[in-house]
Amino acid sequence: MPRRTLDSLVTQVASELMGVDATTLVAATERVLASLIEHFDVDFCYLRRTDRERRATILVAEWPPRQAVPDPDPLGIVYFDDPDPAFKAVEHATEPLIVRPGKAFTPYRDIARRTAGITDLTSAAVPLLSRGTPIGLLGFIKLGDREWSTRELNVLKAIASLFAQLQARVEAEERLRYIAMHDDLTGLANRRALLEYMEERLQPGNPGPVAAFFLDLDRLKALNDFLGHTAGDNFIRTLSTRLREHLDPADMIARLGGDEFVIVPAKPMEAVEAELEGTRLQQLIARRVTVGEESVSRAASVGVAVGIPGEATVADVLRRADHALLSAKSGGGNGVAVFTDAMRAQFELQDDVELNLRSAVSDGSLLLHYQPEVDLRTGRIVALEALVRWQHPTRGLLPPGAFVGVAEATNLAGELGRWVIRTACAQFAQWRQQGLASNVVIRINVSPVQLVSLDFVESIEDTLRSNGIDGSSVCLEITEHVVVQDLARTQLTLRGLKRMGVQIAIDDFGTGYSSLSHLKALPVDAVKIDRGFVQRLGVSTDDLAIVKSIVGLAGSFGLGVVGEGVETAVAARTLVGLGCYRAQGFLIARPLPPEAVETHLAAGRIPLDLELPRVSRTAKH
Structure with a gap:
């Protein structure tokens, strides 16, 4: 050659x-x-x-x-x-x-x-x-x-x-x-890979329906916060391996970050079969996982949606699955929900709320209910939490969950929050004038928008002065994620409030946002244990361990601690046994209109029959 x-x-x-x-x-x-x-x-x-x-x-x-x-x-x-x-x-x-x-x-x-x-x-x-x-x-x-x-x-x-x-x-x-x-923690597909895969699956002519499962682990971050910084990551890795081992190799398994996963089975799947598969996935996730020396488990909420190739877009299917997930979580988590016409109506309600909420702030259709907080050992009322309601012109009395989120998303949260503070303080002042609530604190929830506004401290001072209320009788509640959004601004605002004697509580504590450093950095008086942990006391050993950790953490920082969502006597007795004596929940009283609250205030206590040990009833608070 x-x-x-x-x-x-x-x-x-x-x-x-x-x-x-x-x-x-x-x-x-x-x-x-x-x-x-x-x-x-x-x-x-x-x-x-x-x-x-x-x-x-x-x-x-x-x-x-x-x-x-x-x-x-x-x-x-x-x-x-x-x-x-x-x-x-x-x-x-x-x-x-x-x-x-x-x-x-x-x-x-x-x-x-x-x-x-x-x-x-x-x-x-x-x-x-x-x-x-x-x-x-x-x-x-x-x-x-x-x-x-x-x-x-x-x-x-x-x-x-x-x-x-x-x-x-x-x-x-x-x-x-x-x-x-791919996700760097687990090796699973990431959002980009998921979107490309679903785009191909939903092309006209491909087999369908295409099912999508949106999974969210309930309170996973608590493992990381209270059982060690690596516990959450180890749990996620182990769970990801389990999903790969028990699902079809052709299935798309994606981690979107944090504790969110999306699974798209390779085979076509109708809604009925998809719901059964969602339950199987939930049971698979719920199996215990060894993290260090602990054996733990987390429940999961699963949202299910199906789409027909050529008719539904990727955005359609994922949005429906996300809506279904929100529905599954609305009952406290650990649920499976398939996107339905009823859910579609629910999200149409949100659109309705967005259109009409602005006028509700000014037309007198908003009102407040109050939920008592008591000392579990005696039933004595120690606080009232003001909770907003909306008398919608066509949909009846709406709870805050139906419209507060919309208010925050449409820049109405500040205006709504100011109305709540003014109304709650005016009602509280009226009770004081009637000789009621003399030893009771009024608790008011504060939105992130309010907390970082430049005139917030001044507006609180004006409201207290105009109603003749001392700051120590008012406790403002902020959620954990508010703390980490703008720590520097939050510190400045809370210090201004503390100069007036106003108390500060962190609401929904344990849901995974705060850390010890934040508690050290902020002038906080109390933490309120998230209802999701309290409701499962007596059922879940994992939640018991977390609540015990929170009570101990609060004690080490000299903070008060309140249990939210007490619905059973077992949960109440467990809280007392752990040293958490203050609580609120349906077992004690539901949120009530002002006239119904006055009856309890006049009595000064709400009778409870918890069969507590005598030492617990007589222990000092």
Whole structure:
């Protein structure tokens, strides 16, 4: 073969491989192999890559393709330590290896014997090198004998170098693509990969319906806050492995961050079947996980939605699944909900609220109910929490959950919050004038918007002065996520409030936003344990451990502690046993209109029959 032909062959191969990526690698390699067979007058050619972790050689491409290849292909993956030493000699080879008739690699000699009845072969194996380390193999088979010249082998080494460069580039591109498409904590698909997958699944003509499961772990962050900083991450990793092991390998499992997952099964699924699958997923997640020396579990809420390819968009399906998840969580979590027309109506309600809420602040349709907080040992009323309601013109009395979120999203939270503070303080002052609530604190929830407004402290001072109320009789409640949104501004505001004697409580404590450093940095008087933990006391040992940790944490900082959502005597007795004596919840009293609250205030206490030990009833608060 003339030198010019050999030299031009290297140039031709380099040109062929220049624009190749992972998606075109096999097809481009087959074209090159076909060209090499023609140039070198051989009968079979192949390219393999080396997997160092598995100590195996893996087939990339071959030419011509073998006929009737069994499944699995015995030549697809060949381990170097297999009993058949077909590729053993080339595992560490750095120079071409030529084997003349009678000694060719066993697998390809067997192929030749079966297809052509020939046992005499010549084989050439040229290693692909990266920094002197073999990473693959370019191989040739000739039926019969063939000599390879030094010049030919040098050309093959140059071509093998081109393949080595291509392999390194493709692997680097694949690593980058993997990073771009996967969650770094779990290795699961990320949001970008999920959207691409669903976009393809929802194309017209594809099998459907396509089901999507939106999963949210209930109060997972509490593990991280109260059982160690790495506990949450370890739980997530273990759970991700469990999902991979128990779902179809073709299913899309994506982590969107934090404790949120989306699963899209590969097979079509109607709503009824999807709901059953959602329950199975929930049960799978609920199995206990070992985190350090603890065995813990977290419940999950699952939102389910289905979409028809060609009719629903990715945004449609995910939005419906998210709405269903909100519905599943609305009952305290640990639920499964399928998106329905009723949910659609619920979110239409939100649109209605957004349109009419602004006028509600000024037209007198807002009102306040008050929920008593008592000392569980005596039933004595120690505080009242003001809770806003809206008498909607067509939808009746709406609870705060139906419109407060909309207010915060539409810049009405400040105006709504000011109305609540003015109205609650005016009512409280009236009770004081009647000789009621003399030893009671009024608790008022404060939105993030109010807390960071520049005139908030001044407006509170004006309200207290105009109603003749001392600051120590008022406790403003802020949620944990407010604390971390703008810590510096929060500190400034709370210090201004403390100068007036106003008390501060962190509401919904334990839901996963605050930390010890925040409690140290803020002038806080009390924490209110999130109702989700309290409601499961007597049922969940995990929640018991978390509540115990919160009570201990509050005690170490000299803070008061209040249990929210007390609905059972077991929960109340458990709180008392842990040293948390103040509580509110349906077991004690529901939120009541002012005239109903006055009856309790006149009595000064709400009778409770909790069968507490005598020592608990007489212990000092």
